[in-house]
Amino acid sequence: MSQSNGFSPLRWPVLRQLQRGDAKGLDKSAVSPQTESLAARTKSADKVVDSVCPYCGVGCAQLVYVKNDKIIDIEGDPASPVSNGCLCPKGAATFQLVTGAHRVSDVLYRRPHGTKWEKIPLAKAMDMVAARVKKTRDEHWEEADEKGNPLHRTLAIAHLGGATLDNEENYLIKKLFTGLGIVQVENQARI
């Protein structure tokens, strides 16, 4: 309502038309206050962060515009020799990917034979997972095969995923799991 009809007698466009001798009222005279103050929302960003498109392997550079710790826009970085600022439809939808309502923000737990998800605290979940890892590893440790060949491993724990993750993350995954004697570490590179 409030922003409806720009109809304060003083700003009445008809008067402006009379002043300007504008018989048609097709442009300037009809401009509204909001239009006059129009500006790209990126102008008001607190910071612009260098980023990279998370979808395919081309690696198009992105710029992430942030205002009040909220992402307000994501678009291509024109300086990139890889992409010259272009994005494909997926890349252009990155904003929805990272800010969308579809993202879950709670840790969920499904107990054995359970029929529903339950929310549990992050720390508790981490403790539970660590405990499971230890238990499974200890119960299914292989020191050596029947011929005495070294094994030092467990086949009871496996991992999948990595092609969508950062190098640093893959590094820690491989490092920790190797340290634990887990060999079945795999990712989309084969999928």
Add this chain to the structure above:
Amino acid sequence: MAATKGFFTDTTLCIGCKACEVACKQWNQLPDDGFLFTGMSYDNTVHLGSSTWRHVAFIERPAPLHPQSEEAFSWLFSSDVCKHCARAGCLESCPTGAIIRNEFGAVYVQPDVCNGCGYCIVNCPFGVINRSEDDGRAWKCTLCYDRLKEDLIPACAKACPTESIQFGDLETLRTNAQARVEKLHTQGMPDAYLYGEDAASQPGTEGLHAFFLLLDKPEVYNLPPDPVVPTKKVKAAWISMAAGAAAIAAAALTSVFFDRGNGHDRSHLL
């Protein structure tokens, strides 16, 4: 007033990726227009509208694309958009002044003014503008007016990976487009032509600020072959209106002054 800006959409460079559709929705924060499988090649958004301001048409054509192949089949793509006509039906018909022509020569709908009368919708010869079910206002491509004010190029043109969508000063675009067509002709694409690049080629709209390079009849891309802004034809209607008004007046006077029912006598009797 800044130089007139516009789009030149070269369909021979389009790969139908739809980056323009999504980039536009992202920048303008537009909703989806439903999840409907159409069976129309890869086109599931069908037409421009209040929530789709860039739309890529997919044409599976039983005709060869020279010089690519002799085989009678080819697949054409074209990213459609508001044409920002030099004479715009929506603009001229808008009763509230919500639709204006801005300093970039673009046709812009002021959302804070539009009262959703719906008249612009029937006045666009391209079927571009439409009213949103959600908020009752008319919406269409703004040529990213907000971005232009910051010297940013429109979202669709920026995203386009193959430079099928070119943005810039209208005059420059026209020159480039002409050169492009000539090049294509020498490369064995005699069908290539420009659609609506200036007043001469499309008198009905006096030229489009968003014009196209096409390879087949406009109808194939769902574009009108010879669009005319309604106000150019309406003179006859105004004359007709005058006649009609005169007729009513005449009829009224006749029936009042020449009626036999002699009111006098009776009024005497009273």
Add this chain to the structure above:
Amino acid sequence: MGTSFGRGGATTFPGDLVNSDVIIIQGSNMAECHPVAFRWVMQARERGATIIYVDPRFTRTSAVANIHVPIRAGSDVAFLGGVIHYILENERYFRDYVVQYTNAPAIITSEFKDTEDLEGLFSGWEKKKGEYHKRTWMYEGVDPEAAAGARESKAGKKGEAIQRKPIQAERIDPTLQHPRCVFQILKRHYARYTPEMVEETCGVPKHLFLKVAEALCRNSGRERTGAFVYAVGWTQHSNGVQYIRSAAIIQLLLGNMGRPGGGIMALRGHASIQGSTDIPTLYNLLPGYLPMPHSKHDKDYQTYIKLNQPPSGWWGEFNKYFVSLMKAYFGQAATKANGWCFDYLPTLTGDHSHMNTVTEMADGVVKGYFIMGENPVVGSMNGPLQRKGLRQLEWLVVRDFQLTETADFWREAPEISRGEVKPQDIATEVFFFPAASHTEKNGSFTNTQRLLQWHHKAVEPRGDARSELDFMFKLGQRLKLLYRNEYNRKRNWPIRDLTWDYPVEGPLSEPSAEAVLREINGFTIRDGKTLGGYTELEDDGSTACGCWIYSGCYRGGINQTARRKPYWEQNHIAPEWAWAWPDNRRILYNRASADPQGKPWSERKRLIWWDEAQSKWVGGDTPDFIATRPPSYRPSREARGKETISGDDPFIMQADGKGWIYVPTGLQDGPLPTHYEAQESVVKNPLYGQQCNPERMEWMRKDNPYHQPYNDPRFPYVITTYRLTEHHTAGGMSRWLSWLSELQPEMFCEVSPELASEVGLKNGGWATIRTMRAEIEARVLVTRRMKPLKIKGRTVHQIGLPYHWASKGLVRGDAANELIGFVGDPNVAIQESKVLTGMIVAGRKSKERRFITSGPFYKSLPGREKDRDLPAARRKPTTGHGHKAEQTKEGNV
């Protein structure tokens, strides 16, 4: 590619394609799957380059290519073999290049027998093991025992399995005339790959094939260069590696490697899929393509080094890379005395790749499973078997943005909606952790051109969402705590000694990604100074480096991957934008862009050259060579390691510095690409008696049945699967987004008008597609883009299936991968998902049970199965989980 050139990565970058005179896109629908990379192809086209696209379907790439070649899915090796035949027959190869830079002149042992002689098998086939012994493939005069390095373990990835124990040709014939030199063998091997044969195998008309071959040859050589572009359309076959090998051979023959506008561009489908093989989340590799130790062979540190460090070539430095890695992993604990903690490493006993893991899961061997940013129930083969595996788990951890089909396998799956399985009966404990997005964490992706690009954290993750970095770090801390009282047991020492002291930062006290990158880059133990590159690595324990090929990415204590100098301020290679491995080289093997004397082959195609004045290699790119080694350098007899690389050996990662047209060691299924039909085909192999790749990985299980190898009356059509521009792989990052979902809102299948009328399909209507594994329904898109092919006079129909949809998200549909069985490439264990056979009928799927895991699905045909293999190749033994591999005890199938 690793076996042909030395490294697995793409040899060039998309931006360089603008310099190509011809681009062949095959096995990749580039315009649809990599639109922005395709930008450069379009620019090349506008500059006059010829764009050739070979694919079963007429796609968005076909629409803009100069030539589209419709081909029968799975017949590419025959097509490329035809090209090789054409090049050799018409003497179109770049002779100087071939003689100087490839192993074409090398002479092969007289024991070698080609597929010509053995009906499609190479010499050395061992019935008992069901695989090749590679000794007979060796160069003449090279000790076969020492050379026969490649383990029985089928391993590696995309041909990146580094050769153990590489070798150098002892005898060569520069005239290429010797009957046993590689060049002549090649000629004989491809003698039967004639245009006519191509036509009847691939369904490509002779005139069209010749047009392509001619265009390619015309645009290659001294003055002109051509490039190949491929993706998973080549790799996802039971002989995927040989597809790429074929292209490698062509590029070597035409002299297109290491030169501007040349090379082979591998397009990856995920943001860091290259990175996840460089720093592998793969079972068979340690960072930097160092092999995981094998239980049988690598008994101790010394043996491991002996088997993996060749006397010659770049891998002569192997020990430095390994020791530095162990120092990065185990710090102080790793000492010369204890073999740098070698025995902390778990060992392999065969194939532990995804498909085996799943079968083991289904058989109850695997108890716990971590899944991070992946949706195997939709994205991997044989969905029913994947879910069967998950149901047998004790616990499952899923990390993703939202509940995927994998996270919800216990309550939302076809077999559950059909009531065959009840959630209450599933004992698996499931943890779902919300993941942080790339905008909520610092880190680097390695893109398809080996470019490490840093992305900065923009905002803090919401709620409990965390990065994998944070998850792994804190899981590690907890485990160290849990084990702290059990360090008396040797098996727990690795946990104790694992260096895990990364600095934390931010409100969530997350580990610093930069600190991790710095460890990856490497540093000196004494003063912790960051290293400038892998040349600074030592094998005396004085340096630590998490991934030797990435060494230099943090040169000078500066995060090189975060560099963003605008491209318009540098040359077209843009060396100051981010950082590429190795050593920021952008075009690999670029030594080959100059002739043996070090001068560019041509001015038009110059890249680097030898500058006598400065006596070093100079030019637009970082030399992929020893920068100061003159062209004239020749190694002495007792030279070791790097010193053995002579001044005109461009392929420095190869033991002999040559590009390998013929691969004497390192591949499981033969030294030369040979056309085999897919596991499931519609035709008998037109070339050889041997139907399929004899070394292919099979899983003989009730829950993974195969169709007849060819002419299966129940499954008369070819099915191929693929992606669309509008969605991403299994849809986890696209099906939940309205802007993408509206563009492709439902699962559909693409069929030709001919097939549609044959089985009564209506555009926009429903169809049901069946295989032995499963049955799915999809909307029908009738299009002339699907073209029936003529193979030996009969019509072959192909059905196209995008695989993005499943039961969750904004837009839904059945998952195409439900249909596909487990079959794998022997070298890299990648699955065969690009071609199979199936049935299609009009209408929606039936309500009854429709999944093989729920019991027999199709009646097996009367009579004996047709042979996939020659008798010699048949009856390969099966392991415990149905996987055909080396001999082991009968399993619980």
Add this chain to the structure above:
Amino acid sequence: MTDPTYYDRPLLQESVWTWAIPAYYFVGGLAGSALVLAAAAQLRKSRAHQRLVRRCRWIGVIGAGVSAGLLIYDLGRPARFLNMLRVFRPTSPMNMGAWILAGAGATSTGALLLGTRSGLLGRLGEACGYTAGIFGAGLATYTGVLVANTAVPVWQESRRLLPVLFAASAMSSLGSVFEMCVEDAEERGIVKTFGTVGIAAELAAGIVMEKQASSVARVGRPFRHGFSGLLWRSAQILTAASLLVRNRRAVGALGIAGSLLLRFAVERAGTASARDPRASFHLERDRATSP
């Protein structure tokens, strides 16, 4: 010549107007013609005619009010109805219409309130009356321009006669209303002539307009096919029938129904035309070929 379209999908967006708009055409027409008649009758200063004048004024005032109501009801943002008077845009028939309606409403109300006064106010009232007559003539006819000034082929090609048709229909509807509701035979007598002229004109104009619109076959189609065709024919039949029947109430009813249906027929025809891409394509091709 091949006749391509894009999967037979519409080229144009169809009108989003509801029933309120055609209803408004009718009411506005009724009110408009009433105001004209009132102004005319005002010229004859006889008591009998004064009754007619007042009755017509009432119809005018109420009609204008209802019209405004219908228009506001149809807006996407009713609260912003005043924006209609935000600018003066001669290129927009709707904008002109808004000013006309406002004028008609104001003057007719003035006339109604001041009509009985004497002296200055009375004379002002008289002036209002005549002005209202002029506005009324506009109100009864401009809707024809409003509809003609669009990209919808059938509406566009009806432009030469649409305003006349609406004018005629406005007259006939006023006649019909009097036939039905007014007891005073003499008043009816006066309006009868007015209405009958209207009916005749309405029928004639309709036939000619359909012919003109059909000069490109595909464009005139909606008048002959489909629901819009049915409405169109029925409207003509009803109107014609009103000339034949004796019972005056029936005459009125038929007449009202006729002109009401006419407005809806035109509205529906437009929608049908917008849905048919070939209508636009043929029209434009035809124009292109025959200059």
